[in-house]
Each structure stands twice: as structure tokens, then as C-alpha cells.
Amino acid sequence: MIVFIIGQGGTGKTTLVNYFNEHPINNWLFFDFDEGAIKKSDTKDMEELAVWVGRQREYWLKEIRNPKYRDQNICLFGVGLFPWKVGNPNDVKFAYLSVDQNLRKDRLIDRGDPHLWEAYQKDIDEIVKKLDEAGAKKIDNSDRPIEETASEIKDWLEELEKNNIKYEIKESAAKGKGAFAVCDIKAGEEITEFTGEIIDRKAIHERILKCEERIDDPLQIDDDKFMDIDNDAYFFNHSCNPNAGISGIADLIAIKDIKKGEEITFDYSATVGTNIDNWKMDCLCGAPNCRKVIANVSTIPNEQIEKYRKANGLQDFILRQI
Ligand SMILES: [Zn+2]
Numbered sequence: 001m002i003v004f005i006i007g008q009g010g011t012g013k014t015t016l017v018n019y020f021n022e023h024p025i026n027n028w029l030f031f032d033f034d035e036g037a038i039k040k041s042d043t044k045d046m047e048e049l050a051v052w053v054g055r056q057r058e059y060w061l062k063e064i065r066n067p068k069y070r071d072q073n074i075c076l077f078g079v080g081l082f083p084w085k086v087g088n089p090n091d092v093k094f095a096y097l098s099v100d101q102n103l104r105k106d107r108l109i110d111r112g113d114p115h116l117w118e119a120y121q122k123d124i125d126e127i128v129k130k131l132d133e134a135g136a137k138k139i140d141n142s143d144r145p146i147e148e149t150a151s152e153i154k155d156w157l158e159e160l161e162k163n164n165i166k167y168e169i170k171e172s173a174a175k176g177k178g179a180f181a182v183c184d185i186k187a188g189e190e191i192t193e194f195t196g197e198i199i200d201r202k203a204i205h206e207r208i209l210k211c212e213e214r215i216d217d218p219l220q221i222d223d224d225k226f227m228d229i230d231n232d233a234y235f236f237n238h239s240c241n242p243n244a245g246i247s248g249i250a251d252l253i254a255i256k257d258i259k260k261g262e263e264i265t266f267d268y269s270a271t272v273g274t275n276i277d278n279w280k281m282d283c284l285c286g287a288p289n290c291r292k293v294i295a296n297v298s299t300i301p302n303e304q305i306e307k308y309r310k311a312n313g314l315q316d317f318i319l320r321q322i
Helices: 013-022 061-065 101-110 114-133 146-163 201-209 302-310 316-321
Strands: 002-007 028-032 073-077 092-098 137-140 167-172 176-181 190-193 196-200 219-222 225-229 244-247 251-254
Touching (some): 013 146, 092 114, 101 114, 201 225, 219 316
16 A cells, blocks of 8 residues: 655645654555655656656656555645556555745745745646545644644545455364455455565574474565565465456555455465476465366466566566566
8 A cells, every 4th residue: 555645835734744754654664755855766667657747757656566665555736746547556655734825925025935836836736636536544734733634634645554454264164274354355456465584595494493483484586586475464365266466566456346244365386496307396276277286387377477467466586587
């Protein structure tokens, strides 16, 4: 989940970002993406996520996909940003900071930026209209202490996080525990992100030999990098006909629409690189196309790999290897 909080000049966004930098909230980062603050990336795919209006085009969403932020949800503040071609709206939430327009004008003039008032007013009206239509939360920052506004944002983020849990772990009919959808999930939507310590193959072997790790549990994330998963994500069962897949480094994505109550599964073979040729397990998934044995990615029929690829259900390192 990524959260956009949009604040025009004179709404107190910089003060808020500074406040959150001094009073951090777990798993949340706050950025003030003002003109020129973030250097532009040359990656084109982010154009799908954000469209700029007005003069400010220096900020780029690629930055928030930087691996160093991978365990964070991110709030973005910035005038002129309207993320509108969002692939999976359920993963993106909006709010905007609002103040009395006269107050805003006075603040901008006080700050010595009167031109901002003229330059952005038309764009801002348009953005606010679109945000209202998109159901964005309006945060009124007109005339109150910064702590109050920050506290409103914090409560909202906590609520969003609570409502963002898309699965529960419970007993699965045949396979021990499994993960089940607690809401309808659309194809392409992120279900969760696997997290854990990242270690190399040798270290994983040592942990397995010491019985600190089960051989089937680590998630491969690169040729010689594995994740020792630390959340309940390892309860997701395998299926040869799955409804989810792992994308990027370790994002679990729905590759089909998933109904509330359905078990969420992914194809373990799709996460095992071609360089791992000594691992396999029997499959009892019961799917009509069951391969009976789960081994590395090269054992998946081509047609099925293509389906995973089209649905964005393959990890970056797998895409490189196949
Ligand atoms: Zn199977």
C-alpha cells in the first residue's frame, strides 16, 4: 500500500513532513516532494502511476520503489502530484491537505512566493476536484496545532493498515495451515510482501544443517540470495494452478481475481531458480494440471510460465534467468 498525501504550497506540508521526521511512525516514511527535491529517474514505467500537472515534474515515483524502502509504506507530499493512472487502486490511498484559501494566499505571500498562488491555482482546483471524485480524505489544516493534524494522519494510516490485511491463516482441508482471502482481491493487486533476513545460499545451508530452518521455507530472491521469511507468509501453500504469484523481489500479487474465503496459493516452482537443481518436493495440490513433483522453474510448462509472466507473477531474478 502506498499513500499519497497531496499538499499545495501554503498548506503546511513541509512542517508536517518535518514533524513526522522528528516523530517517526513505525513502517511509515514521509517525503516532501517539492520542486527539484528528488532527482528524476529515467524509468518510464512509473508514468503509469503518476501524472504531473503544472510546472513541477522533478519528482519521480521510482524513488519509492527503491529496495531500501521495501518494508515501508510511504506518504508523499507534494504540490501538483496527481497519481491518476493507478494500476491497482486498492493499493493506493489518497488524502490532501486543505486550508482556507485566503490563509494559503497569505502564507505564500509571507513566504515570499506570491507567484505560486497565481501559477498553481487552476491546476490545484482541478486536482482537488479529481481527488474528491476519487474519494480522497480531506485533512483540514486551517487553524490548528501541527500535533492535531499529525495525529489525525496517524490514526488514518493505522486504520488503513488494519483494513489492508487481505488474508488470514487457518487450517486448510488437506494441507495443514493455509492462507485464505478475507476480502475479494482483484487480479494484479498486491496481497502481501514477504519479509525476512536476506542471506546467501551457504548461510541457508548452514541453518538447515543446524535445524534452524526447514529446507522448504526460504524464499529465493536472486541467484545467490534467499530470504529467511520472518512473517506468516510461509503458510501460503503451493498449487500447480495458483491464483497468486511473487513479483519484483518478494511481493505476493493476485494473478487472478480471488474471492473472499478462497485459499491463496502460488506456484513454488516459479520461485526456484534454474541454478537450484537439487531441490524437489512431492505435490499433492490436486489441481487437474498437477505436476506431482515441485522442482525448479524450468519444470513449469512454457505456456504456464507465459501466463505467470503476463500476470506480473514472476520475480525479477526469475525473469532474468528464463
Ligand atoms: Zn500440484
